[in-house]
Each structure stands twice: as structure tokens, then as C-alpha cells.
């Protein structure tokens with residue numbers, strides 16, 4: 001959820017960004033969104049659409065007009081035959097997943113949580129895991145936008161294709177996304193298998209694990225020897241080579257509560273607080289968390305398997321690296337992290353995605369491994385995150401747009417072959433930088449700039 005501090009004040013979930021917009025509007029329809037953008041232009045204000053505030057970066061922060069889209073929610077059209085579903089941009093993934101389930105549909109892939117809005121998730125390149133699947137933006141077939149002049153347009157691969165290529169992962173820089181048309185799939189069941197494995201073995205078998213499972217990821221506690229390997233695989237639907245189908249066998253409610261709320265949140269949160277009070281204990285607590293990893297298997301509706309509650313607050317950085325670079329990056333981290341002055345409480349998470357063709361997607365043009373590092377809220381993280389950035393810089397790592405990083409336009413240019421095209425389309429759609437803020441100025445250069453002046 002957005003975290004209002006008081007009238008007109010905004011902060012993100014992690015507490016890493018705050019802002020005091022001079023104007024805060026909650027539109028209820030597209031005409032109100034368009035009118036708010038025109039009014040802001042007349043007053044010389046910049047405009048940011050607010051999602052759920054779950055970016056760690058200041059992507060949504062503004063001192064101008066904050067467009068709070070939380071009342072702009074729900075599915076407006078659905079074709080269960082084609083799977084095409086149009087959803088208002090302020091809809092949270094939680095609400096979307098529930099509504100899709102009622103229609104017998106689902107998103108083909110999802111990230112770890114469901115608190116984000118659909119437009120916020122697309123805009124920063126939010127992704128889950130799966131070597132044959134792309135991030136959430138690859139599931140978008142069309143976008144409706146309000147542009148800087150207040151006009152309402154639709155874009156897709158066939159209508160305004162350049163605007164579509166830019167706005168699918170567009171950081172809100174092209175306009176306000178008012179609706180997203182998604183290509184959904186029939187509801188499916190996932191068989192989840194989670195078990196500890198020695199981290200060396202996971203790294204050795206990484207390619208096979210990624211190839212052999214629909215959704216593979218692992219967590220590794222930096223001082224521990226064990227990784228928690230998660231394999232989620234699709235079960236055949238009833239009638240598809242499995243006459244009776246396979247009914248989901250979800251965890252009983254009490255076990256779900258125990259595993260996710262007690263062990264992953266309450267107990268882990270207690271260890272984190274202990275570590276924050278006595279940082280010298282962190283490596284031992286970390287080893288304890290690693291040793292306490294246990295196996296579990298269950299089946300459930302896809303979105304109930306993908307998503308887990310995250311109640312322990314943390315800060316995060318994540319980089320996309322070419323898949324073949326993963327082992328080298330992890331070897332450097334395993335060597336360097338134990339030497340940091342400030343120990344690290346949270347695990348490293350590794351996921352995969354297929355190459356895609358979205359201009360600012362972190363997986364643009366290359367099969368990708370994602371490496372996410374975290375630190376418990378309130379513990380020092382700067383040296384760790386700097387170390388991580390210096391390691392991934394050596395393998396052309398691309399930062400997640402919604403997670404902490406220090407890169408600016410000069411260093412991002414060589415990482416994104418289509419950044420010049422993105423900036424050109426942005427300059428055409430929004431020549432005055434109406435949808436700018438200080439984060440966008442840092443990553444793209446001043447409004448209207450091209451790749452050569454950054």
C-alpha cells in the first residue's frame with residue numbers, strides 16, 4: 001500500500017523515498033486523469049502516477065502532482081477464449097489475480113508479491129522466474145495512455161508500435177497508463193517443491209535446474225553453505241493427458257500460517273531484530289537460518305504459489321546479468337561478503353528469465369539471471385550494495401528500475417541498445433518533461449535529451 005504520512009505526504013514501502021506533492025488527486029475515470037494532467041501543465045507542475053509505492057527507488061516520487069490511482073481499479077473487458085483481459089491501471093495484482101481466477105484465467109508468470117499495481121509493476125520491469133518466460137510486461141498486448149497534452153491514446157504492436165515498445169517498461173515517463181490489456185492463460189495449478197541443497201551443487205547444476213523447471217529460483221544466505229531451491233512446475237490440466245486431472249493439494253491453512261507467517265515472517269523477523277541489536281551475531285544467525293531450511297511440497301493455484309507475504313521490511317538491489325555470468329558473480333560475492341565490515345542479514349535471491357524485445361526491459365536481447373541482494377531495514381547496506389554494483393558492472397549488469405542502484409544516464413546508455421530510441425519517443429511524447437522527476441533526470445538525463453548528450 002502507499003504509505004501516506006499525513007495530508008499530501010508520501011513515502012514508499014521501504015522508507016527509502018519520501019515526497020511532498022503540492023497537489024494530490026484521486027481520479028475516478030480517464031476524463032479526470034486527462035483533466036488533472038492538463039491542470040498540472042497549466043500550473044507548471046510535473047506529474048507522477050502513484051502505484052502501491054513498492055519501488056525502492058524514488059521512481060514515483062514527486063513534488064508536483066501525485067496521481068493516486070487507487071480508485072481506478074477493476075477489469076473492464078475479458079475474453080475467456082483468447083485470454084485477452086483489459087484492466088484499469090490502478091488495480092493491484094492481488095485484486096487482479098482474484099478476478100482472473102473467477103474467470104478461469106491467470107497471469108502466466110508473477111513475482112514474489114501481489115501488492116503492486118499492474119501499471120506500477122509493468123513500468124519498472126517487474127518479473128518472476130522461468131527460463132522460458134519473460135517479465136510481466138511481456139504479457140501486455142496493449143496500453144491506454146494519457147499523454148502530456150491530456151490526449152488519450154492506445155498503443156500496441158500494431159498501433160503506435162514505438163510508443164508501445166517504450167511504454168511497456170516506461171517508468172511513467174511517456175504518460176499515465178490508464179489501462180493495460182493482458183494476454184492471460186487458462187488457470188493452472190503449480191506443484192511447488194522447496195528444499196535445501198548445498199550452494200556449490202546449485203551453482204554447478206544451475207543451467208539444468210533452470211531448463212528442467214518451469215519456474216526455478218534459489219535463495220542463499222551469504223554465510224551459510226545451503227541454498228533453498230524452489231521448483232514450481234505446472235501440472236497438466238484435467239483432460240490434457242491426465243484423464244482425471246490433478247486437483248490441487250494445497251497446504252492446510254494452519255501449515256500455511258506456520259510456514260509463511262510464523263517461520264518466514266515472525267521468526268525470521270525476530271532473528272533480524274536480534275541481529276540489528278547485536279550485529280556481531282549476524283553471521284551466526286545467518287548460518288542458523290540457513291541450517292534451519294527445510295523441505296516442503298504442495299500444489300495450489302498458480303498465483304497462490306508464486307506470491308508470499310513479505311512482512312519483514314528490507315532494502316533491495318537487483319541486477320540482471322547474462323545467464324552465463326551468474327557463477328562468476330556469485331563466486332565473487334561469496335568471497336567478498338564475509339569480509340564486509342557490516343554483516344548481511346538477508347539472503348541473496350537468484351531467478352531467471354527469457355530474452356525479450358522490450359526496449360528498457362532488463363532482459364532485453366539476452367537470456368537473463370537476476371541476482372537480488374537485500375539487507376534488513378535499519379542495518380547499514382551501502383558498502384554491500386556498492387560492492388555488488390562493482391561486481392555486476394564487470395558483466396554488463398542492468399539494474400532493476402524499481403530497486404536501489406546508483407547508475408545514471410552515462411552508464412546506462414551502453415547497457416541498453418534501444419535507450420536512444422526510448423529517449424527519442426519520450427521527447428516526442430513529452431517534450432517538456434511533464435512526467436519527469438529527479439530519479440528520471442538521473443537515469444535519462446534532462447527531459448528532451450538524447451543518448452548523445454547524457
Ligand SMILES: Cc1cc2nc3c(=O)[nH]c(=O)nc-3n(C[C@H](O)[C@H](O)[C@H](O)COP(=O)(O)OP(=O)(O)OC[C@H]3O[C@@H](n4cnc5c(N)ncnc54)[C@H](O)[C@@H]3O)c2cc1C
Pocket residue numbers: 013014048049050051052053054055056059060069089090110111112113115116117118119120121122123124125126127128171172173175176177178310400402403
Ligand atoms: C516486498 C517487495 C517484493 C518485490 N518483489 C518483486 C519481484 O518479485 N519481482 C520484481 O521484479 N520486483 C519486485 N519488487 C519491486 C516492485 O515490483 C516494483 O518496484 C514495482 O514497480 C512496484 O509497483 P507499484 O505499484 O508499487 O509501483 P510504484 O513503486 O508506486 O511506481 C513504480 C513506477 O511506476 C510508475 N507508475 C505507476 N502507475 C503508473 C501509471 N498508471 N502510469 C504510468 N506510470 C505509472 C510510477 O510513477 C513509478 O515510476 C518488489 C518490491 C517489494 C517492496
